[in-house]
Amino acid sequence: MPCPCNPQVNYSDCCKKAHTDIRSVATAEALMRSRYSAFVLGDIDYLQKSHHSTTRPNKIEKRRIKTWAKAVNWLKLEVLYTSEGSETDSSGTVEFKAYYMENGQMGVIYEKSNFSKENGHWVYVDGVHRNL
Template sequence: MSRRRSHPQTSPASVSACPCGLSAAYGDCCGRLHAGQTSAPTAESLMRSRFSAFAVQDETYLLRTWHPGTRPRRIDFDAGLRWLGLEILDTTGGSAFHTTGTVTFRARWTHGGRPGELHERSRFVRHEGAWVYVEALVTQ
């Protein structure tokens, strides 16, 4: 079982590539959201920032961006799991003009040297004005 962490295990340098897969540096991309300097303007940007938060094991950000009705008490990160990449496959709603949205994605990982991937369709809603993750609708 992994130890509980309330701060990122590995904070990428602000000039490092962002784990979310966009071309911006971490400090100009998801790092700003993780630090609370801004909030995600769309469901997709929240999905990307949450992927990055899993990659750097930022429990505080993950819990803050999880809907209170489905939020776990804590997140136990698996020390042997390494998130490698994110591919957004589809989005519905989730813009500045919507109150709900879904993001379908594929996330690649390795665990103990073995590759794998997570394919999921996640549901997001606005809660108190901010986008939050609610649940996975489809997993494979």
């Protein structure tokens, strides 16, 4: 199966590793890609696990995210820019666009996401986003 974050790579060689063991994620960009794939696959538990403990969605928000993620048809991910977020950094930023179809209309989420390390692994903190 192609990986949702990059169809040129097999899922088993890409985001499946992160979904199986979040500690295997080496960079902020890799975490962001694994979160996109989790949205595509409806893996809400991974989205929770990969979210910083101080900004993690509550149970009601988690249900809304799951419902919405499964209601749209995800098309592709485009990484625009990465700042810091390497294996040796403790924080980083990734700017991306995620394309999807919802109710016959194409949508684009543009986000500049902030990541940090918590408990020794990368997590999503927050982001500034807008639908294009």
